Amino acid sequence: MMTRSLRTFLWVILCAGWVVGCATAPLPPDGKKKSEAKYQLGNSLIYEKNYLEAVNQLREAAELDPENPNIHNSLGLAYQGLRLPEKAIPHYQKAIQLKPNSPEFENNLGTAYAALKQWDRAIEWFQKASENYLYRTRHVAYDNLGSAYHNKGEYRLAIDNFKKSVEYAKDYAMAYINMGLSYEALQEWDSAVGAYRKALEIEPNSGLAPLRMGDLYRRLNHQEAAVDALLIAIKNDPNGPYGKAARDLLTTIRKPK
Incomplete structure (x- = not known):
């Protein structure tokens, strides 16, 4: 829920927008076309991870059509792609x-x-999004909510929200992986392993799930199980970051005493 100061701020802006809106001319058709073209190009550039050029295109689109919420949302995404959340x-x-x-x-x-x-x-904001029954990807909002609680150290609340995530999308492996991390924080090892196994069952080609499981087994001194899981991570992600991390961990297990 918004803080009172933010609600008041937005109300002032809305009231001001109403007054100004009475004197604002509608966007000309050619301006609308230019804005839409730049908006579409900006979204394509975000998809291509060319975030800087996306910002340039979307800022121009916003200048042409400043009251278009979708343009502002895409601008936020582009700024986040540049790792500038404060501008997003x-x-x-x-x-x-x-x-x-x-x-x-x-x-x-x-x-x-x-x-x-x-x-x-x-x-x-995650709570607000997750509670909207019209949101097609509520599971993502619940997963994000769980991650935020995890980072606050509220691991039970985190697990509750990860469970809600998989209620809405039973095959959402990332929620199970995040759930495993919260179980680890509570030192509930069997539950953590179970969550990682479920994630791997959903996504047999995942590199992250077996990496997490292998690392946990390694720390619990279950070396054989750790090796098996890490080898799966390497097989599934041979040239990626999870495979590399698994190889590094495997070296520590096999290092001669």
């Missing part, structure tokens, strides 16, 4: 102001606060 936040807020109760925008705002480790604010 005002655009997500503007998108929400222009299109209230949009769970996608709310979830995105939560991710920006999470990137800044402002967990309470992140939780506020």
Whole structure:
């Protein structure tokens, strides 16, 4: 839920927007076309991870059509791609102001606060997004909510939300992996292994799930089980970061005494 000061701020802006809106001419058709073209190009550039050029295109789109919430949302995504969440936040807020109760925008705002480790604010927006029954990817918001609680050290609440995530998307492996981390934090080893196994069952080609499981077995001194899991991680992600991490861990297990 918004703080009172933020609600007041947005209300003032909305009232001001109403007064100014009475005197604002509608966007000409050619301006609308230019804005839409730049918006579409900006989204394509985000997909290609060319975030800097995406920002340039989307800023121009926003200048042409400043009251388009989707443009502001995409600008937020582009800034986050540049790892500038502090610049993303005002655009997500503007998108929400222009299109209230949009769970996608709310979830995105939560991710920006999470990137800044402002967990309470992140939780506020993830909660709002997850409770919207019209949100098609509620499982993502619940997973994000669980991760925010985990980072606050509230591991039971984290697990509760990871479980809600898989209620809405039973094959969402990442929620099980995150659940495993929270079980580890509580030193509930069997439950952690079970969560990692479930993630690997859902995604047999995952590199992350067997890496987490192998590392846990290694720390518990179950060396044979650790080796088996780490070899799966290497097989599934031979040239990626999970395979590399698994090889590094495997070296520590096999290092001669």
